[in-house]
Structures are given as C-alpha cells and as structure tokens.
Amino acid sequence: MISKSKIFFKGIVAVLPHMLSVIPFGIITGAIGVELGFDPILVYATSLIIFGGASQIIFMQLLSGGASSLVAITSVGVINSRHLLYGAVLSEYLEKLSLIKKLIISYFIVDQGFAESNKYLRQNKNLSNPHYYVLGTGVTLWFCWQLSTISGIILGSFIPEELGLKFAIPLTFLAIIVNDLRKLDHVFVMLVSGFASLILFDAPFKSYIILSPIVALIAAFIMLRLKK
Amino acid sequence: MTWLSIIISGIVTYFSRMAMVALIDREMLGTKVKEVLNYVPAAVFPAIIFPGVFFNDFGLFVEITDPKIYGAIVALVIGFYSRSVIATIVSGLLSYWFIIFIILK
Numbered sequence: 001m002i003s004k005s006k007i008f009f010k011g012i013v014a015v016l017p018h019m020l021s022v023i024p025f026g027i028i029t030g031a032i033g034v035e036l037g038f039d040p041i042l043v044y045a046t047s048l049i050i051f052g053g054a055s056q057i058i059f060m061q062l063l064s065g066g067a068s069s070l071v072a073i074t075s076v077g078v079i080n081s082r083h084l085l086y087g088a089v090l091s092e093y094l095e096k097l098s099l100i101k102k103l104i105i106s107y108f109i110v111d112q113g114f115a116e117s118n119k120y121l122r123q124n125k126n127l128s129n130p131h132y133y134v135l136g137t138g139v140t141l142w143f144c145w146q147l148s149t150i151s152g153i154i155l156g157s158f159i160p161e162e163l164g165l166k167f168a169i170p171l172t173f174l175a176i177i178v179n180d181l182r183k184l185d186h187v188f189v190m191l192v193s194g195f196a197s198l199i200l201f202d203a204p205f206k207s208y209i210i211l212s213p214i215v216a217l218i219a220a221f222i223m224l225r226l227k228k
Numbered sequence: 229m230t231w232l233s234i235i236i237s238g239i240v241t242y243f244s245r246m247a248m249v250a251l252i253d254r255e256m257l258g259t260k261v262k263e264v265l266n267y268v269p270a271a272v273f274p275a276i277i278f279p280g281v282f283f284n285d286f287g288l289f290v291e292i293t294d295p296k297i298y299g300a301i302v303a304l305v306i307g308f309y310s311r312s313v314i315a316t317i318v319s320g321l322l323s324y325w326f327i328i329f330i331i332l333k
Contacts, residue, residue, distance in 0.1 A: 005320075012278050014322070017312075017313040017314035017317065018313065018317075020317045020319060020321075021329055022246060022315070023304050037265040038230070042230055042231070042234065045234050046237075049234050049235060049237070049238030050234065050237050050238045050241050051238075052241055052243065055237070055241065059233075059234075059237060060277060061299070063233065066273055069229065069230075069232070069233040069236075072237070072240070073233055073236050073237050073240060075239040076240060076241060077237070077241070077244070079330045080240070080241040080245075082244075082272050082274065083244040083245045083246050084242070084247060084288060085248075086243055086245075086246050086248075086249030086268070087244075087245060087247060087252075087253070088248040088251045088257070088265055088268070088274075089265050089268050090249060091247075091248055091249050091252065092254065092256055094249050095254050099250060099272075100248070102249050102250040102251055105249065106242065106245040106246035106249050107242060107245065107246075109245040109249070111273075111276075115269055115273070116275055117252065118268075118269060124260045125298075157248075162328075163325070164296075164324065164325075164328065165321075166280075167296055167299060167320070167321065168317060168320075168321060168322055169276070169280055170277040170278075170279075170280030170281050170296075170300065171300070171303050171316065171317045171320040171321065172278050172313075172317060172318070173276045173277050173280075174271040174273075174303055174304065174307065174316060175298065175303070175307055175314075175316035176269065176273055176313070177269055177273045177274070177277075178268060178271055178303075178304060178307035178308055178311075178316055179307075179308075179311055180269065181308055182303075182308075185267075186267065186270040187270075188268045189270040190270045190271075190274045191274070191277070193270065193271050193272070193273075193274040193275050193278075194274035194275065194277065194278035194303070195278070196275065196277075196279045197274065197275035197279050198278055198282060200278065201279055201283065201287060202287065205287040208275060208279070209275055209276070212271075212274070212275035213268070213271040213272045213275055214249075214271075215265055216270070216271035216274070216275075217267060217268070217269070217271045218303060220264050220267040220270075221260070221264050224260070224264065
C-alpha cells in the first residue's frame with residue numbers, strides 16, 4: 001500500500017510540467033487586471049475567490065469594458081461549467097469521502113489537476129486514498145496560481161509579449177490529450193469537439209467552451225450505441 | 229459592486245466544482261453515462277486547443293502559414309512519441325520561437 005503522503009507527492013510531480021504554462025498565464029492574468037485599472041486587491045481576489053484563469057480574465061475585461069455584472073457573472077458561470085464534467089468523472093474516486101472532505105477537495109478541481117488525476121487514477125483503480133492524488137495536483141496548481149498572479153499584479157507583465165507565451169496554453173492541453181491519440185474513438189471525439197469549437201466560437205458568453213464538449217459527448221454517446 | 233460580482237462568480241464557480249462531487253450520488257448515473265464520461269478529456273480540451281491555435285487575438289482564423297500551426301504540429305508529433313507532457317510543451321514552444329525569431333526575422 002502506498003502511503004498518503006506518497007500519493008500526494010505523486011500528484012504534485014504530475015502537474016509540475018504544466019507550470020510551464022500555468023505560471024506565465026498567472027502572471028499575464030495579474031498584469032492584465034492591473035492594466036485594466038482594477039484595484040490590485042480586487043485582481044488578487046479573483047484568483048482566490050474565482051480561481052479559474054480564463055474566466056478571471058474575461059470577467060475583468062467585461063467589467064472594465066462596461067458590461068453589466070450580470071453579463072460578467074454569467075460568462076464566468078458558462079466558462080467554468082466544464083468543471084461539472086470533471087466532477088462527474090472524479091466522483092468515482094471521491095465518493096467514499098465525508099461530505100466535508102468533498103467540499104474542501106472540490107475547491108481544488110482545476111483543468112490540469114483533473115486531467116492528470118484522471119489519467120493516473122484510471123490506471124490505479126485499487127488505490128486506497130485516491131483523493132490525495134487529486135489534492136496533490138490541486139494544491140500545487142493553487143499555490144502556483146496564487147503566487148504567479150500576485151507577481152503579475154506587483155511587477156506587471158514582465159514577460160515580453162513577443163514571446164507569445166499565450167501559445168503555451170493550447171500546448172498544455174495538447175500535452176494532456178496527446179496520448180489518447182492512439183485510440184481512434186477518442187480521436188473521433190476530439191475532432192468533433194475541436195471543429196465544434198471553431199464553428200461555435202462566436203456564441204454568446206464564450207459558451208463554445210461548454211457547448212463543444214456537449215456536442216462531442218453526444219457524438220461519443222451515438223458512437224457507443226452504433227458500436228454495439 | 230465589483231466585490232459582489234467577484235463573490236457571486238466565486239460561488240457559481242465553486243458550485244460547478246462541487247455539485248457533481250458532493251451533491252450527486254454515483255448510483256444515479258447509468259452505465260451509459262459512465263461510459264460516455266470516459267471521453268470527457270477528449271471532449272473538453274480540444275475546445276480549448278483548437279481556438280488557441282487557429283484563431284488570433286481578434287477571434288479571426290489565422291493564415292495557414294501561422295507559426296502556431298507548425299508549433300502545434302511539432303508538439304503533437306513529439307508528444308505522441310515521447311508520451312511526455314514536458315517534451316510536448318517545450319518542443320511546441322521552441323519550434324514556435326524558432327519560426328518567429330529565426331526564420332521570420
């Protein structure tokens with residue numbers, strides 16, 4: 001049996017490579033908030049309270065552009081609704097926990113942490129404390145996100161824009177799914193999602209982020225039916 | 229006003245993270261739903277990748293010669309064979325920088 005701290009540590013190690021994109025993204029988020037004219041405390045509050053990169057940027061851009069609070073909140077909700085899918089997947093590994101532990105771990109469910117946890121826990125179904133892995137990934141991402149947004153707030157965007165580090169974001173997510181390209185059924189679902197996102201990109205409230213996965217999951221459902 | 233918006237956005241976001249973990253009983257999900265859930269990574273992440281590669285900052289399609297496309301292809305190939313997260317990201321960034329700073333300069 002692997003000890004709890006070892007599982008936690010494995011989770012930390014699994015998300016470390018993603019810091020290549022998370023840290024620059026955090027710095028950019030902090031810097032954008034200040035550039036848009038928000039009080040540094042408010043900018044930091046979005047990292048602590050909302051804790052979701054893309055949604056924080058959109059939220060601040062909308063409010064500074066004169067959009068109503070309702071529009072800003074709706075956009076955050078739509079963008080972050082993808083966590084419902086992560087939760088549905090991870091619930092398999094968290095279902096035995098007490099309610100209070102579930103409530104705490106939930107705060108730390110993030111894209112990269114979900115992806116790495118899902119990958120590892122699926123191959124280690126009999127692990128006795130799987131939630132420590134989820135927590136290891138989530139807490140690491142949380143710390144790096146807080147520190148990098150704070151440095152962006154204080155130092156401004158000290159990363160030269162010419163470097164185009166925004167490109168690290170699609171690369172991080174590519175790294176997450178690249179291994180599944182070996183499975184044709186997954187490739188099919190990926191292509192449906194990708195093309196759907198290009199077509200739906202201009203849908204209101206950035207809803208392509210949740211609509212495309214829904215379209216892709218429906219496609220997966222139909223595919224599974226036809227297979228049988 | 230902004231504070232209130234941040235707090236409500238935070239509650240909404242937290243709810244999205246917590247709802248399926250804490251409020252839903254897994255027994256409620258049928259086998260079919262569970263099977264489909266295997267495809268969640270394949271269904272979610274391309275919707276972030278594709279626009280990030282094929283659209284520019286203004287939401288317009290990039291040219292077929294855009295360095296991002298070639299960076300993504302390199303990352304795809306290296307990632308596929310190396311199975312390494314770090315190799316995927318680094319190879320994509322380095323090839324992207326090689327194109328914008330050396331070839332296009």
